Amino acid sequence: MITSSSKLIILDRDGVINEDSDDYVKSVEEWIPLPGSLEAIALLNQAGYQIAIATNQSGLSRGYFTISDLHAMHNKMDGLLKPLGGRVDSIFFCPHQDAHQCDCRKPAPGMMKEIALRYKKTDSVKPLTGVPIVGDSLRDLEAGVALGAIPHLVLTGKGEKTLSKGRLPEGTQIHADLLAFANALLENKA
Template identity: 85%
Template sequence: MSTGSSKLIILDRDGVINEDSDEYVKSAAEWVPLPGSLEAIALLNQAGYQIAIAANQSGLSREYFTINDLHAMHGKMDALLKPLGGRIDSIFFCPHQDSHQCDCRKPAPGMMKEIALRYKKIDKIKPLTGVPIVGDSLRDLQAGDVMGASPHLVLTGKGEMTLAKGGLPEGTQIHADLLAFTNTLLENKVKT
């Protein structure tokens, strides 16, 4: 299967795959998967989906953790996924804070543009049309929506608070968690 024709799903990390923390997830020891999230990723992989993570990681520029700490967190995630038959195909992250006014910090679309280029989705004005983006915050969904991705809110992490605030992109589908999204997608009940 070529990269251009593959099925792709974009996931936020904190609050979708692993527990979130207002004090930031700063180490592999603090990186704790949410129940069912790793199994969900494995199911998606086994159904032919590639998984790209797009995560704001301003803790890097705030010096709460180092790039080596971030790699250790992702190494732990990979190690826990492997026995389940799961994998993450690519990880994109923004190390900046809002005050840096970069193009990569969600809700800005920079990471989504990079994902579109990596997966050769460059033939349309909205190159991520039909690609689900799963997040627990409004900024996750807005970043994908501007590029045509179909927005999916999970109620883990900050999801319930995000839902209560409203203002979600048109067509946002709501799921209890990543496993619920996966089960709905694989039962062909998700609109892409």
């Protein structure tokens, strides 16, 4: 639960925190943090922010990796964050493919609703109003904007391609990477 002294930030994973791959990130060895991303999370934590990750992981239902592999990737991330004074408070993931037409796969808002329930405990129509959502694809941003989140596009991962296509949600802020986002957010809060 978010307290008055802490705030929430929602991050996509692949392409925002770690390197992305068109062949899927399938193992601990393939999970490689992007330069500055872990330091960004630590900076945000130290400024009182809680970090929730919302990530589509259709590689699970495609059989490219197992739930144990996914947990091992997240354990690696946690292990690399700890010495920096950082942590991820929660990880929400959708294991489905687009064909499954579930409500949790971004851009559908199901994962965001779950995050809102966990952190905000509200029945509001727009329970994530004012919460930054950071992603490298349009679907990341659309999922959060549906519930009132403020969209932030990073140009890592698929971000450059997403920017060039346009059609970004109104008010989308653009950052070179996660560290640039963190620095901009903390400068504006100072």
